[in-house]
Amino acid sequence: MAKADxxxxxxxxxxxxxxxxxxxxxxxVVFREVTSLEEVELEYTRSLTPPKKLFLGPxxxxxKFDGEKYEEVFEDGKAVLFGVHAxxxxxxxxxxxxxxxxxxxxxYARRRENVxxxxxxxxxxxxxxxxxxxxxxxxxxxxxxxxxxxxxxxVRVRTERGYEFTKDGYFKRMEEKDFLAFKKAEEKKVRSIxxxxxxxxxxxxxxxxxxxxWEELTAKCLACGSCNLVCPTCQCYDVLDVLELDIRxxxxxxxxxxxxxxxHALVAGGGNFRPTVVERTANRLxxxxxxxxxxxxxxxxxxxxxxxxxxxxxxxxxxxxx
Amino acid sequence: xxxxxxxIFGFTGCAGDQLMILNLEDELLDLVGAxxxxxxxxxxxxxxxxxxxxxxxxxxxxxxxxxxxxEQIRNKSKLLVAIGDCAAWGGVQAxxxxxxxxxxxxxxxxxxRNVWEIYESKPLSAYVKVDFVLPGCPIEKExxxxxxxxxxxxxxxxxxxxxxxxxxxxxENGCVLLEGRLCLGPITxxxxxxxxxxLGVDCIGCRGVIDGESRIKSAxxxxxxxxxxxxYVKKRLRMFAANYPEILEVK
Ligand code: SF4
Ligand code: SF4
Ligand code: SF4
Ligand code: SF4
Numbered sequence: 001m002a003k004a005d006x007x008x009x010x011x012x013x014x015x016x017x018x019x020x021x022x023x024x025x026x027x028x029v030v031f032r033e034v035t036s037l038e039e040v041e042l043e044y045t046r047s048l049t050p051p052k053k054l055f056l057g058p059x060x061x062x063x064k065f066d067g068e069k070y071e072e073v074f075e076d077g078k079a080v081l082f083g084v085h086a087x088x089x090x091x092x093x094x095x096x097x098x099x100x101x102x103x104x105x106x107x108y109a110r111r112r113e114n115v116x117x118x119x120x121x122x123x124x125x126x127x128x129x130x131x132x133x134x135x136x137x138x139x140x141x142x143x144x145x146x147x148x149x150x151x152x153x154x155v156r157v158r159t160e161r162g163y164e165f166t167k168d169g170y171f172k173r174m175e176e177k178d179f180l181a182f183k184k185a186e187e188k189k190v191r192s193i194x195x196x197x198x199x200x201x202x203x204x205x206x207x208x209x210x211x212x213x214w215e216e217l218t219a220k221c222l223a224c225g226s227c228n229l230v231c232p233t234c235q236c237y238d239v240l241d242v243l244e245l246d247i248r249x250x251x252x253x254x255x256x257x258x259x260x261x262x263x264h265a266l267v268a269g270g271g272n273f274r275p276t277v278v279e280r281t282a283n284r285l286x287x288x289x290x291x292x293x294x295x296x297x298x299x300x301x302x303x304x305x306x307x308x309x310x311x312x313x314x315x316x317x318x319x320x321x322x
Numbered sequence: 323x324x325x326x327x328x329x330i331f332g333f334t335g336c337a338g339d340q341l342m343i344l345n346l347e348d349e350l351l352d353l354v355g356a357x358x359x360x361x362x363x364x365x366x367x368x369x370x371x372x373x374x375x376x377x378x379x380x381x382x383x384x385x386x387x388x389x390x391x392x393e394q395i396r397n398k399s400k401l402l403v404a405i406g407d408c409a410a411w412g413g414v415q416a417x418x419x420x421x422x423x424x425x426x427x428x429x430x431x432x433x434x435r436n437v438w439e440i441y442e443s444k445p446l447s448a449y450v451k452v453d454f455v456l457p458g459c460p461i462e463k464e465x466x467x468x469x470x471x472x473x474x475x476x477x478x479x480x481x482x483x484x485x486x487x488x489x490x491x492x493x494e495n496g497c498v499l500l501e502g503r504l505c506l507g508p509i510t511x512x513x514x515x516x517x518x519x520x521l522g523v524d525c526i527g528c529r530g531v532i533d534g535e536s537r538i539k540s541a542x543x544x545x546x547x548x549x550x551x552x553x554y555v556k557k558r559l560r561m562f563a564a565n566y567p568e569i570l571e572v573k
Contacts, residue, residue, distance in 0.1 A: 026496060026522075027496050027501065028494075028496040030494050048494055048495075048496065049491070049494050058492040058493075058494075059492055219540060219543065220540050220543050220544055220547075221537065221540060222485070222487070222508035222509065222537045222540050222541055222544065223485070223508075223535065223537050224485050224487035224488070224507070224508040225484060225485070225487060225488045225491070226487050226488075226490075226491050226497070229488065229491035229492065230491060240480065242468065243468075243471045243472070243475055244471070245349060245352045245353065245356055245467070245470075245471055245474070247471060247474050247475045255492065256492065258484075258488065261483075261484045261488070262483050262484070262532075262535050263483055263484065277537070304491070304497060304500070306487065306497055306499045306500060306505070306507075306508055306544065307508075307540065307544045308500075308544075308547075
């Protein structure tokens with residue numbers, strides 16, 4: 001489709017439900033509800049918090065109780081998540097492995113069902129390394145994906161639901177030249193991602209890394225949790241009950257948790273099996289790249305670390321062992 | 323159910339925390355209804371000589387008399403909750419502890435070192451066992467309400483043991499530290515919903531530090547690398563948490 005027709009697509013999408021899209025706020029890009037295409041940042045590198053927030057809110061009420069009965073709270077209306085990059089779509093697929101595995105998480109599953117996803121090609125920077133984590137291209141996990149090839153978008157259709165939106169006259173069938181332009185644009189993007197990290201066998205290396213190296217790698221770490229809170233694949237949450245003054249009614253809240261924080265490994269009696277940033281960082285890295293690769297190479301944890309601790313540099317030092 | 327007997331007391335401080343409790347306009351009546359408030363040095367002058375299930379204590383300890391009164395409160399109370407930065411860490415009035423002596427301060431303010439006996443400003447925990455801390459300068463009224471509710475329910479309230487950064491990220495703020503301001507968010511307990519960074523300014527650490535958890539040495543290193551002068555960093559760290567051992571010893 002021609003880029004000039006994007007407003008038309010936007011308007012039809014908006015009929016499905018509220019559109020949530022990347023918006024520039026100061027120096028950052030965040031996903032927000034928008035009412036017009038003009039508000040959307042079409043060319044951006046990475047949003048501050050990942051779009052997973054639509055499926056797993058930073059902090060949300062999951063049930064209400066009044067001392068006798070409880071009622072689950074579902075915020076699962078239809079919506080369109082517009083302008084999602086390949087890394088974040090792959091991040092959602094990784095979350096699916098956990099949240100949709102049986103028994104599936106009903107809150108997450110319903111939203112996943114009802115929220116339509118429109119992918120968009122990205123503008124990588126020097127901190128992206130998604131080609132090393134196999135997440136630079138989204139094979140699935142979206143309804144539509146718009147690839148920028150200059151004056152036009154190549155639109156990949158992945159679902160019936162997505163297909164319904166491509167029936168208007170401004171969608172043209174792809175020709176060979178479009179294929180070539182698409183291939184060229186993708187290759188150019190992949191080439192522009194200069195940052196590489198070798199993850200083969202890194203889990204074993206993480207396990208044998210001596211404490212002295214961990215101490216060096218984490219010397220500046222502030223145990224602030226930001227790295228987890230901006231990560232598209234961090235899956236941990238904390239649950240707390242907030243009571244009203246009548247001490248009978250209240251609500252159950254769940255919010256994003258972080259394994260870099262004290263409470264993540266705090267157990268009854270005050271014991272903590274990950275007392276310092278050394279154990280916590282080892283855990284974080286193991287979780288991300290120790291077994292299956294659960295990192296999508298988005299670079300957020302590095303970009304938003306107040307101590308400027310670089311994940312890829314850490315992994316490189318772990319490989320070298322010094 | 324018998325209503326818990328609650329005492330609210332103040333020592334050296336601005337009484338801002340007690341004011342925050344009175345500011346709970348919407349809930350104050352329910353709160354007063356649910357608790358048997360025995361002593362509230364600000365809301366009324368009544369001080370009953372009684373026993374308490376919970377004593378909320380504001381202010382730092384700076385005189386022998388205060389120390390004595392605090393010990394009495396401790397003996398009469400099942401639970402003692404420190405409210406506000408002064409009670410929790412000694413307050414702003416502790417920021418020169420270990421640098422300027424008490425007698426020098428006396429001479430500077432009153433012209434003579436023998437006006438009356440005073441101590442360096444210390445938190446309640448320097449003298450008595452504190453069961454729970456509600457930090458902040460001033461405290462967050464919602465946090466007080468939640469704590470009061472937990473206590474009513476017979477639970478120890480949820481202590482905030484994670485830094486301001488967590489709430490800062492949950493609110494989708496960028497990072498003012500990375501943008502060049504000395505933000506104390508990483509070492510300061512959350513609970514204020516990252517009020518200051520959400521307004522684009524740095525956290526000044528009004529909620530003190532997270533005992534045993536805040537990474538003071540790492541923060542000093544990070545601030546140094548960000549180009550801040552040593553003296554400035556030291557002053558900033560001391561503002562609300564000078565009594566924290568790792569901060570007290572910063573040269
Ligand atoms: S670990 Fe870091 S780079 Fe990897 S997905 Fe999470 S935030 Fe992105
Ligand atoms: S964001 Fe950086 S400083 Fe904060 S916990 Fe993660 S690695 Fe440590
Ligand atoms: S602005 Fe301050 S509180 Fe927020 S993430 Fe950065 S260092 Fe932490
Ligand atoms: S951000 Fe820091 S200074 Fe501001 S209210 Fe919160 S703890 Fe206090």
